[in-house]
Amino acid sequence: MSLKNKDRTSKGYIVDELHRWNILLDTREIYIHGAVDNLEDDPGVDWKMSNNFIKNLHLLERMDSSKPIVIHMHSIGGEWCEGMMMYDAIKNCTSPTVAITHGIAASMGSAVPLAASLVVSMPSCWWMIHDGYTDISEQTYKQSLSWAEWEKETRKQMIEIYLESCKTCKFFKGKTNQQIKNFIIKNLDKKEDWWLNSKQAQEYGFVDGIYGAKGFASIEEIVEHVC
Numbered sequence: 001m002s003l004k005n006k007d008r009t010s011k012g013y014i015v016d017e018l019h020r021w022n023i024l025l026d027t028r029e030i031y032i033h034g035a036v037d038n039l040e041d042d043p044g045v046d047w048k049m050s051n052n053f054i055k056n057l058h059l060l061e062r063m064d065s066s067k068p069i070v071i072h073m074h075s076i077g078g079e080w081c082e083g084m085m086m087y088d089a090i091k092n093c094t095s096p097t098v099a100i101t102h103g104i105a106a107s108m109g110s111a112v113p114l115a116a117s118l119v120v121s122m123p124s125c126w127w128m129i130h131d132g133y134t135d136i137s138e139q140t141y142k143q144s145l146s147w148a149e150w151e152k153e154t155r156k157q158m159i160e161i162y163l164e165s166c167k168t169c170k171f172f173k174g175k176t177n178q179q180i181k182n183f184i185i186k187n188l189d190k191k192e193d194w195w196l197n198s199k200q201a202q203e204y205g206f207v208d209g210i211y212g213a214k215g216f217a218s219i220e221e222i223v224e225h226v227c
Contacts, residue, residue, distance in 0.1 A: 023056045025063075029070045029219075030056045036078030036086065036108050050082040054089045061095045068096040068223045071116060077107025080132065080154050087161070090115035096226035100211065100219075101125045105201075107132060111158060114165045114206065117226045120216055121198040121207040129162065129184075129194045129206075131155055159184060162206070169205030 018024055022031040036049055060069045071090070090097050090112070099113035100120045106128035113119050136147050162184050166172055172180050187194045201207040209216040216222050
């Protein structure tokens with residue numbers, strides 16, 4: 001086989017792993033897109049996006065835990081439990097992690113990236129934070145009460161996730177954790193869906209940097225922050 005054909009074959013593998021498996025092994029990048037629930041083309045045991053993502057994350061982690069992993073994410077949100085599977089996997093990953101949000105980071109899609117060591121937003125990415133939607137339907141009275149109690153607890157956990165990111169930014173300097181929580185809850189109660197552009201997301205501490213800004217001009221430059 002000629003060198004030219006070998007190059008073509010190598011590029012073919014790269015395209016295949018990117019489009020079929022949402023991963024680039026050489027550059028240690030993972031791609032998440034859509035709602036945090038189904039993978040439409042696979043109804044089997046790997047039908048959850050979270051399972052597929054965790055396998056990719058662990059694969060790169062075991063290849064070399066000292067090198068950063070870059071997670072590209074474009075998500076309107078989705079299921080709480082699946083999202084928390086991804087959040088916990090990132091949070092407990094022994095490799096440094098960078099989350100880059102594209103397009104929209106909404107609902108559960110705004111919580112998952114916050115588990116990363118560093119969060120970078122694309123300039124035009126919009127963030128949307130809210131309490132989420134209830135799944136109470138066609139249940140008995142007692143089941144509805146139990147479900148509401150569970151959702152009350154998940155809301156507390158969500159606020160804690162946002163707090164951890166917000167409390168280190170300049171905007172909240174000198175504020176107590178409770179004061180920061182009150183600020184977040186006030187905005188959620190007032191707006192229901194709290195929309196933030198990338199600059200606002202950075203101002204409130206959800207984002208560490210904006211892609212293209214000084215120090216964040218390229219993936220290579222961004223990765224240096226966590227090396």
